[in-house]
Amino acid sequence: MSKPPGRVNAANAPSADPAVPPVHAPKYEPKPQERAAVEAWSELRGQRVPAPRLKVEKKGAASHVALDHPDPETGSILLMAAVGTSSADFLQSLISQLVNAGSKGPAADEDGANFMLAVVKGIEPRDEVEAMLASQMAAVHMATMTFARRLNHVENIPQQDSAERAFNKLARTFATQVEALKRYRTGGEHRVVVHQVNVNDGGQAIVGSVSSQPAKLGRRPKTRVRQEISNQENVECLVTDSG
Numbered sequence: 001m002s003k004p005p006g007r008v009n010a011a012n013a014p015s016a017d018p019a020v021p022p023v024h025a026p027k028y029e030p031k032p033q034e035r036a037a038v039e040a041w042s043e044l045r046g047q048r049v050p051a052p053r054l055k056v057e058k059k060g061a062a063s064h065v066a067l068d069h070p071d072p073e074t075g076s077i078l079l080m081a082a083v084g085t086s087s088a089d090f091l092q093s094l095i096s097q098l099v100n101a102g103s104k105g106p107a108a109d110e111d112g113a114n115f116m117l118a119v120v121k122g123i124e125p126r127d128e129v130e131a132m133l134a135s136q137m138a139a140v141h142m143a144t145m146t147f148a149r150r151l152n153h154v155e156n157i158p159q160q161d162s163a164e165r166a167f168n169k170l171a172r173t174f175a176t177q178v179e180a181l182k183r184y185r186t187g188g189e190h191r192v193v194v195h196q197v198n199v200n201d202g203g204q205a206i207v208g209s210v211s212s213q214p215a216k217l218g219r220r221p222k223t224r225v226r227q228e229i230s231n232q233e234n235v236e237c238l239v240t241d242s243g
Contacts, residue, residue, distance in 0.1 A: 048082075048121070048124075049078060049081050049082040049121070050078060051078045051079045051081070051082035051083075051121055052067045052068050052069040052075040052078060052079060053067075053068045053114050053117070054066070054067065054068065054095065054099070054110065054113050054114055054117060055067070055068040055110060056108045056109075056110040056113070063107055063108040065095065065096075065099050065108055065113070067079065076088060076091065079091060079095075082120075082121045082124075083120055083121065083125055083131045083134075084124075084125035084126045084127045084128065084130055084131050085127070085128050085131060087128070090128055090131075094120075094131060094132075094135060095113075095117070097135060098113055098116040098117055098120070098135060098138070099113040099116075101116060101135075101138070101139045101142065102114075102115060102116040102138075102142065112142075115138075115142075116135070116138045116139070116142070119134065119137065119138035119141065120134040120135055120138060123137070123181070126185075129184065130181065130184065130185070133177060133180065133181050133184070134181075136177060137174060137177045137178070137181075140170055140173050140174045140177065141174060143166075143170050144167060144170040144171055144174060147163050147166045147167040147170060148167055150163040151163040151164055151167055
């Protein structure tokens with residue numbers, strides 16, 4: 001009595017005929033919109049500083065964090081340029097803090113650490129202050145998403161209230177950090193740019209510098225525009241706030 005055939009696996013699979021060439025799937029041809037998006041991404045990537053990633057090497061129970069670059073000295077310089085510093089001591093401590101903040105347990109999390117570092121590099125800090133603020137923004141974002149997950153898996157009202165309060169505080173903190181970074185980069189200046197001034201027949205207008213006064217006694221800030229207008233009804237200004 002013949003033995004019934006078993007399952008086909010790598011051991012008993014029939015060998016392919018060497019005379020028959022393998023059939024390959026046709027190469028994918030991107031659509032015009034996809035090709036344009038890829039080219040834009042490539043151009044944007046080329047404008048960024050080529051900073052290396054972090055790699056975590058396990059040595060027994062300990063984890064060693066190093067730069068994923070064939071030359072450690074060159075990798076350190078590239079990463080210092082990416083985070084806006086020239087201090088190796090600052091870079092070393094910043095990496096240690098990012099790894100600790102991006103890891104969920106005692107062991108270093110390579111993916112989490114590289115996400116934190118990617119956030120800092122994406123903000124493109126210009127000095128150590130901006131690098132520290134960018135690191136805090138990355139940490140706050142991580143904590144915000146943690147409580148967003150907890151809020152989606154609550155089992156009772158107290159858990160919901162606790163997660164909701166923490167989530168709201170962190171989300172507001174992140175928005176405040178964005179504003180703080182914006183103010184630091186602009187030196188605290190508040191500018192108003194006049195893009196367009198339309199003057200009809202018979203009207204004259206001279207628009208000069210624009211300044212912003214701080215609010216006093218609960219009043220809203222006023223914007224002063226030095227201008228000389230002989231016929232106000234025929235003058236239309238398009239003004240946007242760039243501060």
